[in-house]
Amino acid sequence: MLLLSKEDMDKIHRATVKVLEETGVQFLHDEALSILEKNGALVDRKTKIAKIPEAVFDEFREKAPNELPQFNRNGKRVPRSKDDFYIETFGEGTYMTDRDGTQRPSTLKDVEKIVIVGDALENVDVTWVGCMPTDLHPNVQMIHAM
Incomplete structure (x- = not known):
């Protein structure tokens, strides 16, 4: 069953990258911010927002396992x-x-x-x-x- 076309998935990916790079994500835990910053995210400690460049996102997406085993x-x-x-x-x-x-x-x-x-x-x-x-x-x- 194909729910989304390749073009639809590409649009979602581009929109996701745009949000990560431009808007960022707020992390309320300082240790999480430190880990993100250490790995290439642009962190604003005052707002606790981390902006994640596409290259950083792609690097860690490639390192993620292809599946998460379930039992x-x-x-x-x-x-x-x-x-x-x-x-x-x-x-x-x-x-x-x-x-x-x-x-x-x-x-x-x-x-x-x-x-x-x-x-x-x-x-x-x-x-x-x-x-x-x-x-x-x-x-x-x-x-x-x-």
Whole structure:
């Protein structure tokens, strides 16, 4: 299945590079800014914005692995191909809407419920973090969500 043409993908790439080079990305963690600066990004410490030149982006994109291995609940590696199509749950939201329409911060219990539902859906290949457990400290939310 071809969702985007080569031309469409090139347009997205050019727009992404433009944002990285001209607008930049704000990183609130000083260590992240130092790593980016050390590797060629233009860092403004006052605004905490790093502008990443295309050459730097390309260099590290080439170094990135072609695939990120995924494993099922039993620890068995899930074979993946760039030509295959997979369905994953995804979210990482910070709010939940209950059945009565009430919106509230998401909790670790919500993470658990989303994983149970995602795991039970036969047409879902991979269940990913559906929301963030905001009842936990931000430094450990992702660890507990996974």
